[in-house]
Amino acid sequence: SQKIEQNSEALNIQEGKTATLTCNYTNYSPAYLQWYRQDPGRGPVFLLLIRENEKEKRKERLKVTFDTTLKQSLFHITASQPADSATYLCAPGGFQKLVFGTGTRLLVSP
Amino acid sequence: NAGVTQTPKFQVLKTGQSMTLQCAQDMNHEYMSWYRQDPGMGLRLIHYSVGAGITDQGEVPNGYNVSRSTTEDFPLRLLSAAPSQTSVYFCASSYGGTGRQPQHFGDGTRLSIL
Numbered sequence: 362s363q364k365i366e367q368n369s370e371a372l373n374i375q376e377g378k379t380a381t382l383t384c385n386y387t388n389y390s391p392a393y394l395q396w397y398r399q400d401p402g403r404g405p406v407f408l409l410l411i412r413e414n415e416k417e418k419r420k421e422r423l424k425v426t427f428d429t430t431l432k433q434s435l436f437h438i439t440a441s442q443p444a445d446s447a448t449y450l451c452a453p454g455g456f457q458k459l460v461f462g463t464g465t466r467l468l469v470s471p
Numbered sequence: 472n473a474g475v476t477q478t479p480k481f482q483v484l485k486t487g488q489s490m491t492l493q494c495a496q497d498m499n500h501e502y503m504s505w506y507r508q509d510p511g512m513g514l515r516l517i518h519y520s521v522g523a524g525i526t527d528q529g530e531v532p533n534g535y536n537v538s539r540s541t542t543e544d545f546p547l548r549l550l551s552a553a554p555s556q557t558s559v560y561f562c563a564s565s566y567g568g569t570g571r572q573p574q575h576f577g578d579g580t581r582l583s584i585l
Binding site (some may be wrong): 397462 | 502506512513515521563567568570572575578584
């Protein structure tokens with residue numbers, strides 16, 4: 362069955378540093394991969410979508426890579442801020458469905 | 472634009488009771504989905520709809536029913552609540568196919584079954 366792995370331990374970094382979150386998947390060949398941010402008590406909020414034929418995508422301080430050979434996506438936040446503290450979910454998917462990882466909690470300290 | 476609205480925000484039920492979780496979107500999205508989120512499990516797809524009158528099962532459909540009579544609304548019905556259905560339920564919508572379009576989520580319904 363499809364398996365999505367994200368670091369279950371929280372990632373603690375200092376303000377101004379680059380945060381890198383990892384998403385690995387197995388038994389799966391997704392055509393798309395999405396990243397979401399989730400704050401406590403709120404629904405996930407869409408951040409970025411990358412297609413299987415795209416190696417990298419950027420949006421402001423965010424960068425996502427998609428390596429279909431390694432079956433891995435990396436999510437980077439540059440110049441991190443305390444306001445970036447949240448849980449980040451990766452979601453590989455096909456045309457009609459997404460499969461969500463359990464998320465990695467990011468804590469950015471001043 | 473309200474986006475995706477879920478009601479109620481919180482609910483406590485007794486085992487065996489039935490209830491309907493409401494979901495409405497005002498973005499004219501074709502695709503709508505219901506997920507449940509449990510600690511350590513991630514979001515799991517319960518049911519989804521690709522348009523009015525069309526629904527299909529997701530990963531964990533047992534114990535839940537859905538219908539889609541309008542584009543805007545996609546209610547989720549618990550037929551006979553069980554403690555295993557204690558969870559946070561999220562409704563989401565998107566313009567096109569779920570994987571290739573951003574999902575817009577509501578803020579969830581927190582459901583406890585005693």
